[in-house]
Amino acid sequence: MAKKVILIILITAEVLLCGLLALKLVRGEPKAERITSCIELPERYMNGFEKELYRKAVDFLRKVSMGEEPPAGGVWFEFSEMPDSRDEAYASAKKVEFFLERYVPEYTYWLDYLWITPYLESEYGVYGVSMYCYPSPVFVDYSDYDFINYSDYDSGLNFGYIQKEDVEYAQKAFENAKAIAAKYDGKSDYEKICGYAEEICKAVKYDHHAADTDNFSEEDIRPWRIVSVFDGDPDTNVVCEAYGLAFEYLCGLGGIECHYVTGYMGDEGAHGWNTVVLDGKNYFTDVTACDTVNYTDAEIKRMHPFILTSASDVAPDGFTTGHIGKGSYYSDRYVYGDDTIEFLPEELRLVSEKKYHTDNWLYIAIGVLAVGIAVRAVIPKKKPKETSDFCGNY
Numbered sequence: 001m002a003k004k005v006i007l008i009i010l011i012t013a014e015v016l017l018c019g020l021l022a023l024k025l026v027r028g029e030p031k032a033e034r035i036t037s038c039i040e041l042p043e044r045y046m047n048g049f050e051k052e053l054y055r056k057a058v059d060f061l062r063k064v065s066m067g068e069e070p071p072a073g074g075v076w077f078e079f080s081e082m083p084d085s086r087d088e089a090y091a092s093a094k095k096v097e098f099f100l101e102r103y104v105p106e107y108t109y110w111l112d113y114l115w116i117t118p119y120l121e122s123e124y125g126v127y128g129v130s131m132y133c134y135p136s137p138v139f140v141d142y143s144d145y146d147f148i149n150y151s152d153y154d155s156g157l158n159f160g161y162i163q164k165e166d167v168e169y170a171q172k173a174f175e176n177a178k179a180i181a182a183k184y185d186g187k188s189d190y191e192k193i194c195g196y197a198e199e200i201c202k203a204v205k206y207d208h209h210a211a212d213t214d215n216f217s218e219e220d221i222r223p224w225r226i227v228s229v230f231d232g233d234p235d236t237n238v239v240c241e242a243y244g245l246a247f248e249y250l251c252g253l254g255g256i257e258c259h260y261v262t263g264y265m266g267d268e269g270a271h272g273w274n275t276v277v278l279d280g281k282n283y284f285t286d287v288t289a290c291d292t293v294n295y296t297d298a299e300i301k302r303m304h305p306f307i308l309t310s311a312s313d314v315a316p317d318g319f320t321t322g323h324i325g326k327g328s329y330y331s332d333r334y335v336y337g338d339d340t341i342e343f344l345p346e347e348l349r350l351v352s353e354k355k356y357h358t359d360n361w362l363y364i365a366i367g368v369l370a371v372g373i374a375v376r377a378v379i380p381k382k383k384p385k386e387t388s389d390f391c392g393n394y
Contacts, residue, residue, distance in 0.1 A: 140162060
């Protein structure tokens with residue numbers, strides 16, 4: 001009788017779990033809108049003027065990165081309508097600057113710095129915006145630039161085109177990145193994320209010299225550039241900005257919403273990391289930490305404490321994370337920078353207090369029960385012992 005009860009319980013549990021799984025598959029989890037590139041993400045948080053300015057700027061930066069346009073010191077964008085006030089116009093310009101620096105790394109690998117200046121009035125009766133974008137001498141030789149007449153309306157400096165070999169170098173790097181992303185096509189988002197982090201950590205090492213000297217100069221600009229992650233050169237190493245932008249780029253190729261954010265980490269000073277949106281929730285990920293803490297590739301791929309991990313004391317200005325190390329435990333406070341707080345929506349700065357969980361436990365439970373039922377079904381029942389009829393015949 002007891003065995004029958006156990007068997008009934010097992011079968012009932014199996015049916016219930018299979019039913020829950022089927023219901024989950026039918027209803028699905030709340031999913032964020034799928035993306036085709038992280039370039040499109042900023043437009044969610046922009047008004048009409050900002051979107052138009054952002055698109056014009058992205059198109060220009062793309063052409064420069066491909067060697068189709070020279071990186072002018074003062075490219076002019078004309079608009080039929082502008083914000084009503086100077087303050088509003090400048091706030092929009094700074095906002096677009098913020099997103100350009102973080103969401104289009106494939107088009108800004110050559111860029112040293114940029115700023116955007118709106119003009120609400122002009123003697124020509126037109127409205128527009130000047131975007132000043134200065135290239136790094138790593139990619140453009142400053143000695144070759146030509147001075148443009150400063151009396152011209154669109155005055156500025158023309159530094160010539162990005163050198164052909166540098167364009168080819170960058171395009172090869174992004175081809176390598178796309179090949180990495182393609183390796184994980186068909187995988188779950190969780191598997192993609194772990195795979196992307198592992199691939200980046202295999203491709204480069206952390207450049208302690210660049211980070212310690214913080215020498216963002218014409219000689220040392222490459223450690224901050226995404227192309228250095230994917231150039232295939234084992235001697236090219238990077239700092240946190242390149243880690244974060246490379247991870248964001250791969251996630252964009254994989255259709256996963258990911259944001260590169262900046263701020264400060266504990267006593268380490270300025271830092272950059274990522275916010276990944278899965279199933280409608282924001283998760284903290286720090287690929288740089290994956291490569292600076294002594295973990296194996298297998299640990300990076302499975303349950304690494306810096307990937308989609310939990311947080312505590314979550315607030316709009318930052319959060320605390322606890323990391324389990326080799327026989328130790330420590331925590332860090334991640335604080336967003338002022339520009340991140342100003343331009344990145346609060347909804348994206350509030351990360352999950354619980355780490356991301358896959359549904360493997362459900363499949364394991366169903367599998368274990370299935371095995372138990374199968375084993376119980378195939379084990380032959382023992383025949384009852386024959387009893388003597390001695391008493392009955394006596």
